[in-house]
Amino acid sequence: MDADRQSFEAYARERGAALSRHAYLLTGDHHLAEDLVQQTLLRVAGRWRRVVAGGDPDPYVRRVLYHQHVSWWRRRTRRVAESPLDTADRAVPDPADAVAVHLAVRDALARLAPRQRAAIVLRYYEDLSEAQVAETLGCRVGTVKSQLRDGLARLRVLAPELARLLEVR
């Protein structure tokens, strides 16, 4: 049991920061991100022995993190505003302005449905294949494709000024 504990704590130390980055991308909020990481690791601790017995813990932990996030969203019945951002009074960002792009993407991401956001983060931040994304989210590859397509389309609607940035496959 002590060995399990030590290995879990070592994992949490090593991967805590990376998990926090995932969580921040998913929630867009530092406090929620921290909460999400903690809840994820609590759940993982409960079955740590089985998790490590299966090899690399990362895929399992990632799955827990994403499902926990979606589950939160469902419980809170938080709705994403359907209307596009009012861009009339906003300056079109200069693509060269990295900070502006950064902020625009962050704001737009926060307005996506959680599964779309999760698919985009896994695909473009984690650089996972569509099959790996499907495995993590527990859905079919076709569903992932449509989530990515719809998510990107929605990003374009929410932030038309990012169209060039979002010219992705």
Added chain:
Amino acid sequence: MGDGRLGQVLHRIAADARPARLGPDLWERGRRRRRRTVATAVVAVLVVLGAAPVVLPRVHADGYAPAGGDRPVVPARVYPPLTGQAGVVEHPTGPAALVVSGDRELRGSDIWGWEGRSLLVARDGRYRLARTVGEVSAGVGDLLLSPDGRRLAAMPWLEGVAYQHDVAGPGGPQGVTAVVELGTGENRTYPGGYPLAWSPDGDSLLLRPATEDSRLGGLNLLDLATGRVRALPRIDEEFRLGNLAAFSPDGARLAVATVDALYVVETAGMTVRRIATLTPAERLAGPGAWSPDGTRLAMWTMGDCEDGTTCDERRLARRAIRPGWRDATTGAVVDGPRLPAARGLAARLLGWQGDGDAVVVEYQPEAGLTREPDNPRWSETDWWAVGSVTLTELRRDGSRHRLVDLPGSALFVDVPAGLLDSFGGPSPSRVEGAVRWLLALWWPLGQFVLLLVAAVVAGSGLRRWRRRTRRR
């Protein structure tokens, strides 16, 4: 700009993240939470099982196909009744297939209001309770099902019976019998004694008047159509209640066994003949003792514990109870179909199946029971002496076969004489059986434990719901 560009932006956003603060007790909390989750799941399963009875009786009521024609109706398996199961008088179900009484969850508990329940299983599989207060010996005397299972003869203090005070006979109060119509719940009480045996046509009931000593005194025959009670010729000797009397198949004669002798009473002519002297080990086999052709009487010979010495539980449990035959006219020992021996404290032959096999109730002794020599109160079929019961088919090929799986706490059982070829009928599902068994576990404490568990689960569910509500 391609997906690489979006990825770069996402990495820049992610770089803003603050590393989550992780407490040193993360491992303990995680393990604790896991244990709680597992425990909650186990408890939830228990609660679902515990709550099922609320739903199951309704499902159950419609779930069985009514018995018809040759369909077996005596259930292959009987489970304990539920607390609050409907009563047989207030909620009649039609003809019964079996009645069983016993201890613990079968007997009930004063905690729940009744301590003297017996379980009736209707032909359609529904369970009903015959509730009273005190120990009930179904089949031996307290509760008797008529041959067609449509009537229940009972002691008059059964719940739902309008008990009329005893009408004193010539020798003082004799006792009262209640007869309940199981199809309607209608009931009526008759003075003249307590129920002892149904006539084969179900029109008459043999009553045993109460006596102040252990002697028989006399027997009465109740005509249910008229309510008239006729006193049969007096046989004033000591007797054994479980093996006292048997109607001949045509109902015209009645075999009566006292401790010392065997009598045959002509019920029409009201004459009685002593046909044999019995040894201390001999018993009339039971209410089905007459051979189907009416020429012989089946008798038991107890294989042990009849020599006047002290006999402990182990010997009582192992003693063989061998069947034999006597001529119904001369009383002479005669040959007859050979059957394997019964075993235990006592046995009652309920009757014969169409192929000549015998349906027998075998009683095993209560734990620690000892038969002391010359104990005037000794009775082999007394509620306090019997520790368990089985309903067995003794086959002419020498084999034995258990006919019904009864609850472990069953002590007495009776089956209508007309259903002795109808064993193997439907029983409650395994799930319902498991629920009934679970509720009967550690009776009656188990029910409190289940209630407690349900309360804990409800409380923790409420707390979680409140937490979530606050979080929103």
